[in-house]
Amino acid sequence: MVKRTQPAPNGDASTVRDVAARAGVSASTVSRVLGGTYPVAAATRARVLKAMRELDYVVNAHARALGGATNNTVAFVVDDVTGPFYAHIARGVEEQASAEGRLCMLCTTHGDPKRILAVVETMREQRADAVIVVGGAWEDKAYQDRMTHFAHALDRAGSRLVLVGRPPLGPGVPATVVDYDNEGGAFALTTHLLSAGHRRVAYLGRVPGLSTSAQRISGFTRAHDLLGLAPDPRLIVDGPFSRSYGYQAIRELLASGPEFTAVFAATDMIATGVIQALREAGRRIPDDVAVAGYDDIPVARDVYPALTTVHVPQEELGRAAVRLALHREELPDSQHLVLGTHVVLRDSTRRAE
Amino acid sequence: MVKRTQPAPNGDASTVRDVAARAGVSASTVSRVLGGTYPVAAATRARVLKAMRELDYVVNAHARALGGATNNTVAFVVDDVTGPFYAHIARGVEEQASAEGRLCMLCTTHGDPKRILAVVETMREQRADAVIVVGGAWEDKAYQDRMTHFAHALDRAGSRLVLVGRPPLGPGVPATVVDYDNEGGAFALTTHLLSAGHRRVAYLGRVPGLSTSAQRISGFTRAHDLLGLAPDPRLIVDGPFSRSYGYQAIRELLASGPEFTAVFAATDMIATGVIQALREAGRRIPDDVAVAGYDDIPVARDVYPALTTVHVPQEELGRAAVRLALHREELPDSQHLVLGTHVVLRDSTRRAE
DNA sequence: GTGAAAGCGCTAACAT
DNA sequence: ATGTTAGCGCTTTCAC
Numbered sequence: 004m005v006k007r008t009q010p011a012p013n014g015d016a017s018t019v020r021d022v023a024a025r026a027g028v029s030a031s032t033v034s035r036v037l038g039g040t041y042p043v044a045a046a047t048r049a050r051v052l053k054a055m056r057e058l059d060y061v062v063n064a065h066a067r068a069l070g071g072a073t074n075n076t077v078a079f080v081v082d083d084v085t086g087p088f089y090a091h092i093a094r095g096v097e098e099q100a101s102a103e104g105r106l107c108m109l110c111t112t113h114g115d116p117k118r119i120l121a122v123v124e125t126m127r128e129q130r131a132d133a134v135i136v137v138g139g140a141w142e143d144k145a146y147q148d149r150m151t152h153f154a155h156a157l158d159r160a161g162s163r164l165v166l167v168g169r170p171p172l173g174p175g176v177p178a179t180v181v182d183y184d185n186e187g188g189a190f191a192l193t194t195h196l197l198s199a200g201h202r203r204v205a206y207l208g209r210v211p212g213l214s215t216s217a218q219r220i221s222g223f224t225r226a227h228d229l230l231g232l233a234p235d236p237r238l239i240v241d242g243p244f245s246r247s248y249g250y251q252a253i254r255e256l257l258a259s260g261p262e263f264t265a266v267f268a269a270t271d272m273i274a275t276g277v278i279q280a281l282r283e284a285g286r287r288i289p290d291d292v293a294v295a296g297y298d299d300i301p302v303a304r305d306v307y308p309a310l311t312t313v314h315v316p317q318e319e320l321g322r323a324a325v326r327l328a329l330h331r332e333e334l335p336d337s338q339h340l341v342l343g344t345h346v347v348l349r350d351s352t353r354r355a356e
Numbered sequence: 357m358v359k360r361t362q363p364a365p366n367g368d369a370s371t372v373r374d375v376a377a378r379a380g381v382s383a384s385t386v387s388r389v390l391g392g393t394y395p396v397a398a399a400t401r402a403r404v405l406k407a408m409r410e411l412d413y414v415v416n417a418h419a420r421a422l423g424g425a426t427n428n429t430v431a432f433v434v435d436d437v438t439g440p441f442y443a444h445i446a447r448g449v450e451e452q453a454s455a456e457g458r459l460c461m462l463c464t465t466h467g468d469p470k471r472i473l474a475v476v477e478t479m480r481e482q483r484a485d486a487v488i489v490v491g492g493a494w495e496d497k498a499y500q501d502r503m504t505h506f507a508h509a510l511d512r513a514g515s516r517l518v519l520v521g522r523p524p525l526g527p528g529v530p531a532t533v534v535d536y537d538n539e540g541g542a543f544a545l546t547t548h549l550l551s552a553g554h555r556r557v558a559y560l561g562r563v564p565g566l567s568t569s570a571q572r573i574s575g576f577t578r579a580h581d582l583l584g585l586a587p588d589p590r591l592i593v594d595g596p597f598s599r600s601y602g603y604q605a606i607r608e609l610l611a612s613g614p615e616f617t618a619v620f621a622a623t624d625m626i627a628t629g630v631i632q633a634l635r636e637a638g639r640r641i642p643d644d645v646a647v648a649g650y651d652d653i654p655v656a657r658d659v660y661p662a663l664t665t666v667h668v669p670q671e672e673l674g675r676a677a678v679r680l681a682l683h684r685e686e687l688p689d690s691q692h693l694v695l696g697t698h699v700v701l702r703d704s705t706r707r708a709e
Numbered sequence: 710g711t712g713a714a715a716g717c718g719c720t721a722a723c724a725t
Numbered sequence: 726a727t728g729t730t731a732g733c734g735c736t737t738t739c740a741c
Contacts, residue, residue, distance in 0.1 A: 028711075028712085029711065029712045029713075030712090030713095031711070031712060031713080031714095032710085032711060032712080035710090035711085041710095042710065043710070043711085044710060044711085047710080047711080066717090068717095069717050069718065069719090070716080070717050071717085
């Protein structure tokens with residue numbers, strides 16, 4: 004490609020008017036060529052296109068968005084992109100957005116509820132077509148009220164709030180929810196452990212006030228209930244969804260805690276730490292201790308032994324979020340979609356003693 | 357894509373004028389309160405703020421961007437967010453962008469050189485403050501010419517092209533480069549293997565035409581040269597940077613290839629597949645075969661045995677990219693920053709036979 | 710088929 | 726300290 008000698012006066016990008024002048028037409032005609040949705044004489048169009056090329060013209064997306072209503076942008080609000088779980092949802096969002104001709108804004112919140120609210124506000128300013136918020140919600144009244152407020156504000160502006168992997172805000176709140184069967188997955192996985200004979204199953208990674216955590220614990224408990232069992236409360240340990248927490252928690256449990264023959268890690272990330280700590284302590288997996296995780300992120304196949312876990316359809320969650328936000332008619336009723344989960348049996352669980 | 361013909365039934369997003377009317381002032385006064393950078397009587401300001409709250413007003417970012425030149429946005433263009441390597445760079449970009457008061461647009465290209473060009477074009481339309489392109493570049497003349505063109509176009513528009521983990525486009529091209537010592541890392545790692553006595557080291561994952569690949573191979577070769585050795589060309593195998601490729605390649609090499617006592621996987625992802633294939637074949641790591649990777653993504657600690665690899669400062673790459681794009685004066689000279697890499701010794705390499 | 714003109718919502722001179 | 730005026734670049738009536 005040859006370099007142009009003087010596209011635009013030094014610093015300022017060229018505008019429709021520049022193109023119009025060069026092509027000897029009016030700005031409106033240039034705009035029509037740009038839009039493509041209006042009849043323009045072939046010869047004129049050709050001249051305009053030539054002028055655009057020569058001036059290296061690109062439309063100003065802001066000017067365009069100012070007139071019309073939409074930004075053609077989908078916002079994705081997430082805790083942390085480096086988590087494989089969220090990263091895969093992000094991929095689904097990005098792919099679907101791009102398939103629908105939308106751009107994707109990425110905002111991370113690092114688990115700070117205040118930041119999430121600030122970010123959603125910013126997305127309102129940006130006039131995003133949809134704002135997709137991913138990750139466990141805080142079961143906090145003030146927080147939920149703010150989110151509800153945003154749902155209404157976005158709705159009024161013709162945009163849409165989508166909650167992924169979170170419970171609905173309540174009836175009548177204009178938000179779309181794309182969720183997965185958190186409780187059911189935990190129930191199935193726990194049942195798998197219990198029916199293999201385990202009676203002392205540790206649950207690592209309870210986060211009080213976090214909806215995801217509450218649902219998983221609920222499934223864990225229900226599976227026990229159904230067999231007339233009750234989990235030992237000392238085996239349900241609070242902690243964040245991190246590898247290092249899993250590692251630490253197991254060391255403490257081994258050192259001074261009650262006995263256990265199986266570990267239900269609230270996430271696969273936790274499970275990787277659990278596995279390392281058990282290996283260092285000389286406990287064989289699954290012979291001495293069975294280990295299971297949740298999410299089915301790629302690392303579940305890479306650890307040794309490969310990790311039994313609950314599969315969550317991450318990419319599909321992301322895709323569905325965008326699709327439903329942009330085509331609300333596809334889900335006419337409750338605007339609440341729940342995707343299934345299922346246990347993936349691998350080598351880290353097998354038999355009790 | 358549906359086009360709105362009417363001024364849009366987009367609810368009643370209130371404007372500065374609405375706020376002004378309600379507060380009994382002029383639009384400019386509202387704007388001054390908004391900006392905060394101009395004296396407004398305390399009483400007036402209070403009335404305006406009250407009106408804003410009552411109308412649930414938020415500025416229109418597009419209208420604001422239209423007047424000024426900038427969007428306050430940084431664009432991040434990457435192959436695939438689900439790769440942990442890129443995800444961590446993304447985190448650095450997002451954090452720094454947010455620290456500098458910028459939003460972050462995320463675009464993925466799935467390795468398609470055409471899409472990358474399209475995406476950069478779109479970012480020009482969006483008037484992003486900086487466009488950060490991450491990942492190996494194609495050593496292809498036409499492609500490089502297009503990128504060079506974009507560099508100039510962005511520069512003219514007051515924006516900036518930043519290349520992360522790619523070679524510079526050439527002298528005089530207005531682009532910032534944030535790179536890491538790819539060749540040096542490969543050299544150090546290969547030297548580690550050779551000095552442990554390995555003489556038949558397989559290199560898995562050469563991608564012809566990809567700059568990253570070329571640099572790593574170059575370090576691999578140089579380390580051999582320095583000891584007066586020459587790698588067996590049959591042990592340098594082409595293939596993509598994926599787990600499944602690593603798995604497949606090892607199976608083929610074991611089945612019918614030449615002998616080898618060590619594997620240099622071009623990426624940690626490849627290495628995870630290598631480890632699995634070796635384990636299934638009954639080869640002990642590192643006793644029978646030593647394995648090393650590149651990148652130092654989190655999974656390197658999770659595989660068993662833990663993987664020796666080359667650490668790449670991913671988050672810092674992302675942060676530096678944003679920082680340098682926004683404050684060019686910090687790197688006055690060549691606009692080319694190279695971050696160091698270093699070998700991380702873990703359990704997957706130890707001794708030769 | 711094309712041009713002239715009127716904004717979209719905001720900010721920034723210039724007045725007062 | 727506040728109001729008035731004039732655009733930013735584009736789309737979109739409404740004429741011709």
